[in-house]
Amino acid sequence: MPDVLERLKVLFNSFNPLLVMETVEETRAVDLVRRAASDLSLPVFEWSIADGLQRSGAPVNPGPADPRRTTGVNNVNALLSQAGLPMVNIPPGMALPAPVGPSSMIVNTQSAPGVLAHIESMTTDAVFILKDLHRHLDDVVVVRRLRQVAQNFTRTRGTLVLTGPAVNLPDEVESLAEYVELPLPDAARLRKIIEETFGRLAQKQTLKCTLDPAGFDATAANLRGLTEEEAERTVAQVIVARYALSSAAVTDVLEQKKEVLRRSGMLEFIDAGAGLDSIGGLENLKAWLRKRQGAFEPDARGFGLEPPRGVVIMGVQGCGKSMSARCIAGEWKLPLVKFDSAAVFDKYIGETEKRIKRVFAVAEQLAPAVLWIDELEKVFAGSGPDSASSDAGVSSRLLGAFLSWMQDRKAPVFVAATSNNVTWLPPELIRKGRFDEIFFVDLPNAAERQAIFRLQLARRMQNPLVFDLETLIAASDGYSGAEIDAAIQSGLYAAYADKKPLTTQVLLAELKATVPLSATRAEDIARLRDWASQRAVHASLTDRAAAAFR
Ligand SMILES: Nc1ncnc2c1ncn2[C@@H]1O[C@H](COP(=O)(O)OP(=O)(O)O)[C@@H](O)[C@H]1O
Ligand SMILES: [Mg+2]
Numbered sequence: 001m002p003d004v005l006e007r008l009k010v011l012f013n014s015f016n017p018l019l020v021m022e023t024v025e026e027t028r029a030v031d032l033v034r035r036a037a038s039d040l041s042l043p044v045f046e047w048s049i050a051d052g053l054q055r056s057g058a059p060v061n062p063g064p065a066d067p068r069r070t071t072g073v074n075n076v077n078a079l080l081s082q083a084g085l086p087m088v089n090i091p092p093g094m095a096l097p098a099p100v101g102p103s104s105m106i107v108n109t110q111s112a113p114g115v116l117a118h119i120e121s122m123t124t125d126a127v128f129i130l131k132d133l134h135r136h137l138d139d140v141v142v143v144r145r146l147r148q149v150a151q152n153f154t155r156t157r158g159t160l161v162l163t164g165p166a167v168n169l170p171d172e173v174e175s176l177a178e179y180v181e182l183p184l185p186d187a188a189r190l191r192k193i194i195e196e197t198f199g200r201l202a203q204k205q206t207l208k209c210t211l212d213p214a215g216f217d218a219t220a221a222n223l224r225g226l227t228e229e230e231a232e233r234t235v236a237q238v239i240v241a242r243y244a245l246s247s248a249a250v251t252d253v254l255e256q257k258k259e260v261l262r263r264s265g266m267l268e269f270i271d272a273g274a275g276l277d278s279i280g281g282l283e284n285l286k287a288w289l290r291k292r293q294g295a296f297e298p299d300a301r302g303f304g305l306e307p308p309r310g311v312v313i314m315g316v317q318g319c320g321k322s323m324s325a326r327c328i329a330g331e332w333k334l335p336l337v338k339f340d341s342a343a344v345f346d347k348y349i350g351e352t353e354k355r356i357k358r359v360f361a362v363a364e365q366l367a368p369a370v371l372w373i374d375e376l377e378k379v380f381a382g383s384g385p386d387s388a389s390s391d392a393g394v395s396s397r398l399l400g401a402f403l404s405w406m407q408d409r410k411a412p413v414f415v416a417a418t419s420n421n422v423t424w425l426p427p428e429l430i431r432k433g434r435f436d437e438i439f440f441v442d443l444p445n446a447a448e449r450q451a452i453f454r455l456q457l458a459r460r461m462q463n464p465l466v467f468d469l470e471t472l473i474a475a476s477d478g479y480s481g482a483e484i485d486a487a488i489q490s491g492l493y494a495a496y497a498d499k500k501p502l503t504t505q506v507l508l509a510e511l512k513a514t515v516p517l518s519a520t521r522a523e524d525i526a527r528l529r530d531w532a533s534q535r536a537v538h539a540s541l542t543d544r545a546a547a548a549f550r
Helices: 002-013 026-039 067-082 112-121 140-153 187-202 213-223 228-242 249-263 283-291 298-302 321-332 341-345 349-366 376-380 392-408 446-459 469-475 481-497 504-513 522-535
Strands: 018-022 044-048 052-055 127-131 159-164 177-179 267-270 310-315 336-339 369-373 413-419 437-441
Touching: 002 026, 018 140, 026 044, 026 127, 026 159, 026 228, 052 112, 112 140, 140 159, 187 213, 187 228, 213 228, 213 249, 228 249, 249 267, 267 349, 283 310, 283 321, 283 437, 310 321, 310 522, 321 336, 321 369, 321 413, 336 349, 349 369, 349 392, 349 413, 376 392, 376 413, 437 522, 446 469, 446 481, 469 504, 481 504
Parallel strands: 018 159, 018 177, 044 127, 127 159, 310 413, 310 437, 336 369, 369 413
Antiparallel strands: 044 052, 267 336
16 A cells, blocks of 8 residues: 555654554554665564564565565466466565564563663664554553653654554553554455465465456455455465365355454345345335435446435334345345444444444445444444443444544445434434435334235245235234234244144234234334434335324
């Protein structure tokens, strides 16, 4: 990333004492720092608790040709040219990391206080990369020394660079620090990574490359959203598994990517399945969404159309909110990523903001895409029964991060947010202008219940025509889609156990046996309707509020 490189140089040159690079990509961060420092002829020192402080080896600038490397590249290029592809040019620093060995450790620098004391005593202009120093920041001596070194460095061209997955600085040094972010790689960079990774692997084993240029592009596109290191690992695994880089890589990397994102614990990559036709009713919402289909195509922009930003779908539980959010991506044939609110909070309170930023970055890399935030109130209300409630500060910082991303995002990411309880939501979140529209989903009216019965029966291999739908619709007044679905499901169990076909009678018995939520939670629903009547648009065509309670 040339822009990060430039930024680093500016920061080194302008006497910045302390840089923080929060990333899991330590190798890449170190590589960038080395390159920036080498361009400015600044020496680089690296420290870790394992190896102490050492002078960095050869910088990453092209050095003398290494015979091993050259042979490797030539092999790869021979393969690539057979396949009619452009040759690759492997940056030397990538292929062979600069040698750093335990022998070159500077004495008395293994401990964190030790290394800082040593740096404090040095007078040379230099860049010091301190790896995972955040693990030692609960030591008061370390914090004090860090502060002293940083203060001294404001007057010299010395810079400390802290790398680590999550660096939370104490207040004493926070004001001296600049943060440098590593952006996620774009499609062009990812394509390079594929070529380079293949090149690197082909040095060690015989590999075939049968992927055509279009396949390279498609594979690169499917890697979007991963960090450089994740992409590299993903590609390597895919190549090694097949002893080749073939057209299968296009889909292989997608599978791998889903796994990587799932493990990172806050994003679920979902196969966009069914379209809007699988939803019963909610015709207003569906019409609104259909009107915006295609708005992400380049032509639309040429026509003067801004891509839609998102919807909030709020309302009664079990009436198809989550289902609708999911179906948007299916209908528009866009990738769908689901933001896992529970995982975002789960035990990483301190890192929540970083995680949410990663979510946005990934979504933008996938753009045009749909980002589904289910149960918005759990993320932003800060009053749920989960760990989030204990830290209202995190919730409000998260909200800040989310709002500013909604405002500034560059790539067309459509946010589909759902909520069961809007009264908990902060007003600034749902103020007009943030989202394109707020839809209210109520209990299904008669026409909608008919549609739901038809769809759900058909989905379960039942012919809707053999049922007395009129009777079922009347008997299911006040029932949600989920409750109707549950009645069909348990009716099927009952019928199957009795070795009889599913009948209207069986379904009626099942409906009778359940008390719908609208009866037990009538007050909650009334409150939702009241709220929605002022601020939201009905997702259904006709107003069905009144009839549902009788
Ligand atoms: N309008 C509907 N059309 C078809 N099925 C529905 C509808 N509403 C609810 N369902 C059924 O109920 C299930 C739960 O709905 P869901 O979308 O999760 O509700 P919520 O509004 O609580 O997010 C769905 O998976 C679907 O099977
Ligand atoms: Mg839901």
